[in-house]
Amino acid sequence: MFAGFTIPEGWTIMVVTSALQVNPNTFEDPLKFNPGRWKDLDSHSISKNFMPFGGGTRQCAGAEYSRVFMATFFHVLVTKYRWTTIKGARIARNPILGFGDGIHIKFSEKKN
Numbered sequence: 001m002f003a004g005f006t007i008p009e010g011w012t013i014m015v016v017t018s019a020l021q022v023n024p025n026t027f028e029d030p031l032k033f034n035p036g037r038w039k040d041l042d043s044h045s046i047s048k049n050f051m052p053f054g055g056g057t058r059q060c061a062g063a064e065y066s067r068v069f070m071a072t073f074f075h076v077l078v079t080k081y082r083w084t085t086i087k088g089a090r091i092a093r094n095p096i097l098g099f100g101d102g103i104h105i106k107f108s109e110k111k112n
């Protein structure tokens with residue numbers, strides 16, 4: 001028994017970190033596109049609600065490298081390329097974000 005919930009013997013408890021990010025008790029209008037949603041949160045709320053790289057002593061060793069890599073990748077992607085979805089892209093959560101039957105995208109270089 002934990003916090004009023006009965007956990008059957010042998011069950012595994014998992015934290016679905018992406019679901020924490022849409023908790024309306026922590027984030028105002030959580031489904032709105034708002035990349036700055038963590039900017040004004042205190043460190044306690046952030047450590048309990050934003051953990052894409054794990055937390056505590058099991059924090060990801062590649063977190064900073066991955067952040068720089070992804071920031072560079074997305075910068076080049078949006079400044080130098082355009083894309084159109086040609087098939088699929090049915091977004092589903094189960095509870096991890098996925099694209100059902102996949103997603104086909106056509107990329108082309110931006111012409112300035």
Ligand code: HEM
Binds near residue numbers: 060
């Ligand atoms: C977007 C990319 C990445 C994500 C989302 C990610 C996420 C995570 C998460 C959630 C954990 C904690 C797992 C747990 O609690 O058991 C973890 C651990 C770890 N990650 Fe990553 N990771 C990424 C990229 C990388 C890269 C590029 C490296 C290495 C170059 C790396 C190395 C590690 C290592 C060594 C651990 C184990 C740390 C420990 O147990 O002390 N990760 N990662």
